[in-house]
Amino acid sequence: MPELDRRDFLKLVGVGAGAAAAAGCSDPVEKLIPYVVQPDIITPGIPVYYASTCRECPAGCGLHVKTREGRPIKLEGNPEHPVNKGSLCARGQAGLGRTYHPDRFPGPMLRGSDGKLAPISWKDATELVATKLRGGAGGAYLLGSDPGPTASGVLDKWVAAVGAGGRIVYEPFAPEALVEAAQLVFGNASEPVFDLSKADLVVSFANDFLETWVSPVEHARQLAEARDISAHPEGGARFVYFGPRLSMTASSSDEWIPARPGSEGILAMALARVVLENGGGSASERALLAGVLDGFDAERAAARTGVDAKTIERVGKALAKAKAPIALPPAGGFASNRARAATAAVLVLNQLTGAVGKTLALLPLPSDGKRASYKELLALVDSMKSGKVSVLLVHGADPAYSMPQTTDFADALTKVPFVVSFASSTDETSALAHLILPEHTPLESWGDAQPRAGVRSVLQPAVRPLQDTQALIDALLDIGRAVSPEVAAKLPTGSFRTLLEAAWSDADFRQVLQRGGVFAEKSGPASASLSPGVAKLGVADPVLEGEGDYVLLALPSPLLYDGRGANLPWLQEIPDPVTKIVWQSWLEVSHETAQKLGLVAGDVVVIETGGQRRAEVPVVPRGGIRNDVVALAVGQGHTQGLYASRELERGVNDPQGKRLYPLPENAGRQVARGVNVISLLAAATDEAGGRAWLTTKAKLTKAGRSERVAFTGANDNMRERMLGEAITLSDLVAGKSVVDPEMLGLAASVKERLQDAARRGEEMTPPAGVPAEALTRNGELIAFNPADDAKPGSPYRWGMSIDLDRCTGCSACVAACYLENNVPIVGEEQSIRGRIMSWLRLERYVTDGDIDYVGGRPPHSTLERLGHVGVRHLPMLCQHCGSAPCEPVCPVFATYHNPEGLNGMVYNRCIGTRYCSNNCPYKVRRFNYFDYSLETWPEPMKLMLNPDVTVRCQGVMEKCTYCAQRVEFARQPAKNEKRLIRDGEVTPACAQSCPTQAITFGNLKDADSQVAKKASDPKRGYHALHVLNTRPATTYLAKVVRGPVEV
């Protein structure tokens, strides 16, 4: 032991005393340290944006990563990117949280003999894997998602160099059947790309293209474009949805036809037949198809599909007549074991109606990369079971969660002696892995993606890795080089970054990084011809396994997708667009089914699908689902992850309903959150080996207990209250207005004010430039002009217009609001109590119903009926009323009217009387029940907070500010240049993210602004709860009811 001299002793005493004194203080001292050398590109307070690519689903949307002082704080769409054109869905935005996730592995971890993970160095870990590979790389397999073309190429080289057994690309909802069907129908390998923007009739065969299919943001934008009422006064594209359930996508349709699940192919054939009978297709096509279409006359098809023959005839004729129709094949949860045939039938229908070349492009398959193949994966599982796999390297996928139980993947995984997971945070597969080599998150990574031929998109890191992680490719290259010098020689040299740059050498890489990629859209052939193979198209009813009265639909969740979003708290807390349930699993059943089984919402049923496959799940009865169908969303049921699973400590019931809390032995134990429907599914494949999801029948029995369902929307009956309004197309064409002139009379006081002004001889004029017609509707003076509600002399009156005809209910705006404004997450238990904090919520109403005075606990009534679409999605946020009821009741002026018409909220002044919320008819104010700054953002999530927005403290109210921080950010440059803020310079987060651009924001005093033009829509414009005369700055534009397709 070294000698302790006097000096050291005194030093230690001094340090010890200092530490003790410091520890005695209540708060640790934190220091703000300025940059010693300030990086060139960083100016404190000014965001820096990096172009990148979203990896939350295979769509490949372009990103602008907003960073502040070196930290990514918000993801926005890249306006130049052809896929999403500046918008971004909820899943994409929530992806920000992956980088800051508390579940991330701090570095490489090795599982010890006790089953616990212990840190290991990268060097040792690399050597360990290399050793395993040295023993015989033939048994080594790579399994994972598509990492992008360049990485894919490197991986192929790696597999070849180390002599690994192979590489399998796995994507649970990969549209494999689409490519296979295109091969079958058109005779060549191509990728059908659907463009709805130019369509005049969209027919979806149980295809939820606004939620999860292929490229939802793009499809939503295209649909909105095709139906834009200002460009198409006749209503634009009509949209028919065939499918057993009123999904989010179906709720945007004009006509929902509740067809039997799995009958889409038959329907497509029957429609094709009607199209042919009505002059569609060429003579040769007619001859080719004569035999195939034989059995599909409308009458017989009606019996098999549950759609009546007249409807088939009508839609078929409409298809034949349409100039640019488009038919979308069954996808996602509707891929059955006949998926290829069904998809092929839909492609045939597209061919016959002349869609190819107009709305359907047959693009060449991307040359780089490898497509997902379920067939190969099943083969791999077989080899794993037989012990032929010695090393399995899993990246970017969670097969232990997302593979059907009947494939015994988890079991097979235990037969693999060495499993390496590259997951950056904990998931079901990494929980079974022996070694974890955490990958960078996409925001820390280099990479690229190819959404479709011609569109190449790049990923660049926007932040240094927060944990001790490595890029997948770099880690694998290191491992390969460590195996042996011979292997090393076969591997490419350099890091992945240099390899990527080399792969992009055909373009100016700097410019690529600036723009986010190279976007050279390709168009397919102008026409195509049917392959003779079509004559043998075997369209038939799918085979469903299991005994039971109900077809089990396992549908990808619009928010959690295939389950990968489940550990992102925002996606858990944003309500499901259809049922408005958060944090849970639920089984959708029809009212009739519920009645038959004696169930009400929240009652638990045992769902059995054959074998040992059973689960218990609460039911939610709906009118919008067929009686022979039950639906359970994919995505929940994780047993790993802070948010994806349930922690027992918090106090929950186990699946048998036994109260597990507060038994001490359960503290910290994670159990499944909800039900993983995949574990109920029979494993099945389609004709070409693609994964089938529509495979199983279910038996339901009452469990005799109930659970509290976390509903966040109480009632879908609007009771004619001027909330989510709609106007029929015929009324619109006839020049009628959504606002009832009688209703205007109720707001007479304001009208009188204006008239008084006229009587006094003062000019009854709106602020300069507002056209006179903006003040009147149908010759009647409108109640007020929102532009009046700013301080006289102020050049601005901020306002918003929300076009309900464009809103699909996708909830991207909600996610944007959460992330932009540091809105806290409250968790399942608090959500059940109704304490969600979202500043912007999507209300879902199903037309006007009869006034039901009483109601009960939610969901009281559901006005959904089979075959009836009347859904209005109503984004509800602070209306920034000119005469705001919240303002006069605040005793301390914590909420006040600012000179620019905004309804301000001063958190520091608020004492929390909550009167403002009581008096807000829109109920958009939220209260900080607890100190969420301590609870919502566990380390290191605090780093992702937006520094421009205050994190609210316990006991104060908060609400939408119209993103006042963005207004302020635009103000300074305008001031410097001595001009006003220009139209379009300020875009609130919600408007920025909206895939359909339903939200417009701007200055109402500027008559030329987009928002002023939209808000003065004389026919569709209205204000929510108009009769209360709150003078909102938010103008809604009524949804247009186009009605069923007619011929």
Add this chain to the structure above:
Amino acid sequence: MTPPPAASVADMIRPVPLVADSQVNRDILAVMDRPTMPYWLLLGFLVVFVHAAGAVWVYQVYKGLGIAGYAHPIFWGVYIVTFVFWVGIAHAGTLISAILYLFRSKWRNAINRSAEAMTVFAVLTAAQFLGIHVGRIWKSYFILPYPNQRGLWVNFKSPLVWDTFAISTYGTISALFLFVGLIPDFAIARDRSTGWRKVLYTALALGWEGKSKQWKAWNRTVLHLSGLCTPLVLSVHSVVSWDFAMSIVPTWHATIFAPYFVAGAIFSGFAMVLTMMIPVRRIFGLEAYITEYHFDNMGKFILLTSLIVGYSYVMEFFIAWYSGNEFEQTAWWYRVFGPYWISTWTMLICNTMIPQLLWFKRVRTHVPTLFAVSIFVNIGMWFERYVIIVIGLSHEYDPAVWGIYTPRPAELMILAGSFAFFAMFFVIFIKLFPVIAVSEMKELAIHRKSHAHEGAH
């Protein structure tokens, strides 16, 4: 001797305790004798209970209002309900002391002291809830218009500011009224006591010697204070009602609210006087001073106010129907037949049906039944505020965010604590101060005697 101004024919025919002056002193002040064991136990229980509730409140301040049952959009719950309840209770005291004084209703003398004390303690209890219910109590002084460098001011448009002023004014005046009334009695107590009590009463008696000049000044003061208090009785609860009526919440926004709340306050206040005085009378043997006659009168008052409250209920329903306003109608149906129906029917039965028993004199003079009725009225009036506040907020304009509120244990504990808080003060009061106004009782006796001397009847 000039007959006191209050002498009237009615007074003379009303029964007045037939006891000697010294007897009055003895009887009434006997209440203030050395406390017995049960008294200490009761007081101890109350003090402990108040502290337990206080601990819950401290935890709430630390943790946040989330431990209460608030859920979007119901942001006022048990705390505001209880606040309004206690403000209501505070009304009977001033009504009895001030308005009945001005009307020369001599029968009030036996109960006015305890009613006044109740007023002060009820206002005190109510005021606690203003602090308990706010999100940031440590900033609640923002609601006062104090001068500050930043030029921040309060919003005089907000009914909550009016409320703050109304409650503080009412608290001040009622405390003053109680104290002034006590001065002659303090003097009697001073003369009879020893030790620390002597010091206390000497200080409080402010040198009272019972000179006619002092009596005259005292009489005038009481008269003027009564005049000052009278409008307050009407204004305080009117202001409290405007906390609701000024909003746009269906079922709150109604012009009937001010008189309706005032009547309800008097209704509940009288019931609370009965609830408190019946046990006190029994325990301390004050049957000679608080007689059936008093109960009969109080019963009539309760019956009258019950009818006013019942009329208000009917009018609200009628107007909801008559207005044709769907928001109102829906909210009213929801109130009666919705998930909160138990609260509504409790309110209707306790406040409008049970008090109908008071039409019968036998009920009004049968003390146990009267006690039971008073308890029902207290329960009913608490639920009335619960119905107005909670149900109103649950079912407003936007059906997508209708909600349900369920009180949480913390709120119920603090609610119970408020009763303990109130009772604690009352229990301390009866041992420290004369619970029946000695001087006024004597004054009545003098009247009786002087009339007896004239022998005119």
